[in-house]
Amino acid sequence: xxxxxxxxxxxxxxxxxxxxxxxxxxxxxxxxxxxxxxxxxxxxxxxxxxxxxxxxxxxxxxxxxxxxxxxxxxxxxxxxxxxxxxxxxxxxxxxxxxxxxxxxxxxxxxxxxxxxxxxxxxxxxxxxxxxxxxxxxxxxxxxxxxxxxxxxxxxxxxxxxxxxxxxxxxxxxxxxxxxxxxxxxxxxxxxxxxxxxxxxxxxxxxxxxxxxxxxxxxxxxxxxxxxxxxxxxxxxxxxxxxxxxxxxxxxxxxxxxxxxxxxxxxxxxxxxxxxxxxxxxxxxxxxxxxxxxxxxxxxxxxxxxxxxxxxxxxxxxxxxxxxxxxxxxxxxxxxxxxxxxxxxxxxxxxxxxxxxxxxxxxxxxxxxxxx
Numbered sequence: 529x530x531x532x533x534x535x536x537x538x539x540x541x542x543x544x545x546x547x548x549x550x551x552x553x554x555x556x557x558x559x560x561x562x563x564x565x566x567x568x569x570x571x572x573x574x575x576x577x578x579x580x581x582x583x584x585x586x587x588x589x590x591x592x593x594x595x596x597x598x599x600x601x602x603x604x605x606x607x608x609x610x611x612x613x614x615x616x617x618x619x620x621x622x623x624x625x626x627x628x629x630x631x632x633x634x635x636x637x638x639x640x641x642x643x644x645x646x647x648x649x650x651x652x653x654x655x656x657x658x659x660x661x662x663x664x665x666x667x668x669x670x671x672x673x674x675x676x677x678x679x680x681x682x683x684x685x686x687x688x689x690x691x692x693x694x695x696x697x698x699x700x701x702x703x704x705x706x707x708x709x710x711x712x713x714x715x716x717x718x719x720x721x722x723x724x725x726x727x728x729x730x731x732x733x734x735x736x737x738x739x740x741x742x743x744x745x746x747x748x749x750x751x752x753x754x755x756x757x758x759x760x761x762x763x764x765x766x767x768x769x770x771x772x773x774x775x776x777x778x779x780x781x782x783x784x785x786x787x788x789x790x791x792x793x794x795x796x797x798x799x800x801x802x803x804x805x806x807x808x809x810x811x812x813x814x815x816x817x818x819x820x821x822x823x824x825x826x827x828x829x830x831x832x833x834x835x836x837x838x839x840x841x842x843x844x845x846x847x848x849x850x851x852x853x854x855x856x857x858x859x860x861x862x863x864x865x866x867x868x869x870x871x872x873x874x875x876x877x878x879x880x881x882x883x884x885x886x887x888x889x890x891x892x893x894x895x896x897x898x899x
Contacts, residue, residue, distance in 0.1 A: 535559055535566070535598040536628050536655040542571040542580070543600050543662060547739070548713050548746040549574040552819045554601055554631075554666040556580040560588040560622075562595035579604065581613045585620045593621030600659045602631040605638040614639045617648065624649040628659030632670040661898070665716075665822035668842065668897045673816045676897060677840055678824045679832055680711065682847035682887075683861040689829060692857035694727055700849045703885030709736045711845060713745035715824040717774070717815065722754040724828035729763060732826075733770030747771040749820065753806055753831055757785035761792055776811060808838055833864020836874060843898040844876065845891045847884070 543557030550556075550572045558580040560568030568591075570583025581603050585592050603613035603625075617625065625648055631637045640650050660667055665676035682699045683689050690696035698705065712718050713734045720732065732750040739745060749771040752759055755778040765773060775794045777786060778801040786796055797814055799807055815823065825835055835841050846861075867873040876892030877899045883889075893899050 531564075532598070532626050532651070532654050535561055536600065536626065536659070538566070538569075539580075539598050539600045539628070540655065540658060540662060542569055545743050546572045546574070547743070548715075548748075549744075551575065551716050551821055552666075552669070554663040556599065556601045558584040558597060558599040560584050560592050560595050560597055562588075562591055567591050567595065579613050582616055585616060585622075588620075594623045595621075596624040596626060597622045598626045598654075600628040600655075600662065602627055602629070602637065603639040603643070604631065605642050612639075614642045617643060618646045622648055624651070626651045626654055628654055629656050629663075632667050664842070664897050669816060669821040674812045675716065675816050675820050676822045676842045677812070677835065678711075678715065678822065678843050678845060679835055679841040679894075680708065680824055680826050680845045680847075681832060681861045682708070682849065684849050684851045684853050686852045686854060687861055688853040688855075688858040689827065689861045690727075690859040691853055692855050692859075694859070696728065696859075699851065700847050700887045701885040704847050704849075704887040704889070706736055707884050707889070708847065709734045710739055710745065712748050712824055713739065715748050715822040716820045717749040717751050717771070717823045719751040719753065719823050719825045719831070721828050721831040722752060722756075722758055723830065724826070725752055725754075725759065725763065725765070727828070731764050731768035731770060733765075733768050748824070749774060751776060751815075751823070753811075755781065755801060755806060757781040757789055759789060759794070761788065766792055776806065778806070805834065808834060808840055812840065829859055829861060829863035832862045833866070836862055837864040837866070839874070839895075841874070842895040843891065843893045844874075845889060848888045848890065850886055 539557035539559050543555040546555045553575050557571045559566050568584040568588030570580045572580045603617055605612050605614045625643055644650055668676045718732050733747050734745045747770045751774045753776050757777045759775055773794045775789050776797045779798045790796055799810055874894050879892035881890050
């Protein structure tokens with residue numbers, strides 16, 4: 529590992545502390561180094577607040593002049609919620625900038641060229657893969673306008689998410705369930721189908737209020753795929769502490785039911801059903817327009833199957849419990865039409881495994897955005 533790589537690694541560790549809070553901005557970390565010593569550290573802490581470079585340069589103070597700035601993402605070159613970071617870097621007298629990745633947003637890009645024009649030496653692409661992976665949702669949304677989709681489910685060793693009677697509590701142990709709640713906090717929104725909501729009466733919020741490093745969790749928005757507007761006014765999610773509730777209905781849903789949902793606080797998205805199914809591509813485009821960059825799809829079986837059939841998942845997180853339910857009528861984790869040949873199935877890219885309590889988590893990318 530080179531010295532440059534180690535400093536970018538430190539900046540990456542700082543950047544992740546902004547997860548959940550900075551969206552729709554990217555997570556960014558920065559360190560200022562002078563004579564082999566880190567003299568300033570910073571990360572983007574919340575949307576609308578100062579960027580990572582500003583915090584790092586403030587900590588470094590006048591010693592930043594002639595020093596090297598290591599940053600996970602290209603400094604912005606436009607005025608948005610805050611002034612352009614490029615000018616802050618130039619005024620601080622930074623001699624060299626070492627970057628992980630360029631900014632894919634054309635509005636914010638151009639920082640490298642502006643810095644070079646001001647006489648700053650710029651090195652690109654140090655730990656670029658890791659820096660892009662950290663902000664996979666930001667990169668996908670900036671380039672396509674569509675949020676990154678994570679498919680998540682918990683199943684038994686024989687691939688079941690519930691018994692034939694519909695009982696599903698609890699497939700996994702407490703440590704895995706806490707991990708799943710933190711996973712919610714890493715996403716802008718959590719999505720389930722109406723069947724899952726009615727069966728589990730889920731609050732769809734984050735029970736854990738902190739990540740493992742002690743950083744607070746922001747509650748994600750809660751999306752219900754509900755073609756006929758059946759979400760009851762008595763559902764627990766209305767009274768639970770959580771993000772905005774978005775109910776996605778068909779255009780033929782009862783207008784009285786739709787109006788009732790609006791009255792109790794739901795935001796409504798109405799789309800034209802296609803052969804009895806919700807048009808997921810169109811839905812993702814609409815969510816992207818609302819600034820939602822990442823969605824965690826938690827089920828049920830039919831909704832997960834629809835995403836798999838349409839090849840719309842970007843990554844998957846699968847919890848496997850050391851338990852066997854059995855039975856042909858028990859509910860399978862992923863429904864839908866499925867692949868006709870094994871070779872046609874979705875394959876995890878760079879899969880990883882982790883033991884969480886007594887359960888095993890298998891995760892990995894499914895699309896180019898999460899390679």
